[in-house]
Amino acid sequence: MNKWTLAVLYAATVCGISSIYAPQPLLPVLAAHFGVTEATTSLVVTATMLPLGLAPLAYGFFLDAVPAKPLIAVSLALLACCTACLCLAPDFTWFLADRVAMGLLVPALLTALMTYLATTASAATLRRVMAVYIAVTVFGGFFGRFFSGLSAQFLGWRIPFACLAVCLGVCAALCTLLPPDGRAAFSPIRLAHAPQVLRKPGFAAAYLVVGLLFFVFSGMLNLLPFRLGRLEGGYSPLRAGAMYSGYLMGIIACLTSHRFARPLGGPTRTMALGAGLVIAAVAVFSLPSQAALFCSVFVLCSGMFLAHSVAPGVLNGAEKEHKGLVNGLYISFYYSGGALGAYLPGFALDRYGFGAAAGMLALAAVAATLVAARLDVRAFSGDAAAK
Known part of the structure; x- marks a missing residue:
């Protein structure tokens, strides 16, 4: 090519x-x-x-x-x-x-x-x-x-x-x-094989982790321009666009994540670390400061793409037969979480205020981290050994 x-x-x-x-x-x-x-x-x-x-x-x-x-x-x-x-x-x-x-x-x-x-x-x-x-x-x-x-x-x-x-x-x-x-x-893609894939140890949990993380990711980035308008300095399209500069950390995370996986103890621990960074991002995002808002996107993208860049390799390495379905399910869980995240936190913001929206994001991030931490101990052990 x-x-x-x-x-x-x-x-x-x-x-x-x-x-x-x-x-x-x-x-x-x-x-x-x-x-x-x-x-x-x-x-x-x-x-x-x-x-x-x-x-x-x-x-x-x-x-x-x-x-x-x-x-x-x-x-x-x-x-x-x-x-x-x-x-x-x-x-x-x-x-x-x-x-x-x-x-x-x-x-x-x-x-x-x-x-x-x-x-x-x-x-x-x-x-x-x-x-x-x-x-x-x-x-x-x-x-x-x-x-x-x-x-x-x-x-x-x-x-x-x-x-x-x-x-x-x-x-x-x-x-x-x-x-x-x-x-x-x-x-x-043969959907008849989907239950077989989801029943494999750790697969459903890994899909849940990426879905929850992209829920938080989409929710935070959708709330960002509205949050910006409620802080000192106010909203403008240019200021909102510049706030997404932290997204570039995703490129670095994608290209370097596999170098971190070995010293961290494997890709599932890398996923757990990424999820933990997402919790930190929500906490920084909640601070009433435009500087904090700007920094939170860097932390969010570092954690999100650290997990996202290694998760497909974990799943594909553990499944030898239905790789197309494995990846199809991955994308489906990923974007389904993102679609819900793009709407539900905004609904909470509109009805109950920023605290409710931030709380929803924090709960999803904590849930993703807890599930990812369990993957370290219980999931993919047989596949990892075989590999």
Whole structure:
């Protein structure tokens, strides 16, 4: 796989991930513009994230015969159209419906991108290519948030979506020039094997850990612009976008986590450490200071991606037969937790105040840490020994 192909695929990944998170720093602006509550506005993130929790399993039934290359181009083109339509939404209902449509397209795009990379890269470069892909997805999460806050500050909330639509369209055109992918179609996911996978020692617990952690992660980052507005200095789109700078710690965590796993005593202990850092992040996030808010994102992303970067390896290393299903379940638990986290803490904030929202996040973080700590002692021991 040449450098030009990788550059196009990684650019498409950044644009696709950015389309999920671009509205997040603009939630107070959107709430004021459309005249809806904070909790209702949070649905624009949930609406796009929820299909990501369901699609890895549901898509397996009808993507069996779809080659990766055309699916990438078509998904990008449709996503560009939907993103452009956000600028024209006459009311919140239309805006939310458009975000739901985007949520149905993003899983197809990301599934196709991962499949293309996995089947086109050589065996010698596959691990490096996929490691960079994960780092690129993290960068896309930061870039979408920061760029939307920066451009909205000076040009209005519609401009970020218009620019992103153009970028998605350019990526769609470039992807039509890619060489054919190495495999003709996707491998179907057999849901009949799901109970067998979930019954394996430690699997359900590991899935629960990542779901809870992404619940906290999404909840904190969704609450961030509203929390910012309640602190001295106030809210602005640019200030909110800059607050997500800590997201870049995720890139460092993803690329270095495996170096920490051995001295920490193994990957499951690394997951427990990551979960513990998430508890600390919620505590710092709760302090009434913009400086604390800024620092909390660095701690949150360090912990979240420390756990996230090692968890798939633990699960794949312990399951030899149904790797597609293992990864499909992982993504489903991950994004289902994120979809709930994007809405429920905002609902608590709207009804009961910040203390209730922060308490919900803290409980989820503590639960994730306790479950992860049990993994250290009881789970994967036979598989780890065999390995």
